[in-house]
Amino acid sequence: MKVILRTGVANLGEAGDLKEVTGGFARNFLLPRKLAYPASKAAEKQVAEEHQANERRTVKEHRTQLELASKLKDVSLTLQVTVGSEEQLYGSVSERDIVTALAAEYQIELEAKAIKIEEPIKQLGVYKVPVRLSSEVESTITVWVVKNSG
Template identity: 30%
Template structure:
């Protein structure tokens, strides 16, 4: 029996995928648990429509991600930190500070968990951070640590 998966099922497939399973597995487990629906013409047509809508949303999201990546790569962000006379800062710069600086200076809100700092930041100067937007979209951005 062919079924259309409504949600991801381990060792079977991803959502919106057409799979062939045994009749009993489909009737007794997948369909009652709302993991799948029978692959009849109307359900196949609905699946195609959902995939078209999903593709449009992903295209719009990719365009927005590209816009954010271009804005982040256009000029360094300045982050203030307290420092001593030798240029060493007290503490270090964290992804949370970078996320706040991006929001204040560029106007984009980025989750701090997506930001990773390439080098350890212990002195004033220019450093690099990478931001993972998912789906293979990674932006390298520069930030400058300046004394307060």
């Protein structure tokens, strides 16, 4: 019996996959639990259209991420921080500080988890900070940590 999966099923497939399963497995497991529905020409056509729409959406998102990555390469952020004796920062510069500065200065909205600092910045200086927009798209921004003049 051919079925179309509504959700991912272990050892069978992902949502939207068209699978050939035994009649008993479909009637006793997949259909009662609403994990799949019987395949028909109309349902197969709808699944194909959804796959195409998902593919277009993925390509569009990837293109948007590439454009954002090229913008980020030109970004140079200046963060003014309060320092104590020996130019040591009070606290540190974290991912959240960088995200806030990006939003304020360049109107670029990112999640803090996209910024990949290995450890919080605790010294004045210039840092190259990697930004991971997706598993395939990365960029780097320049962050200047300078003493607050106030």
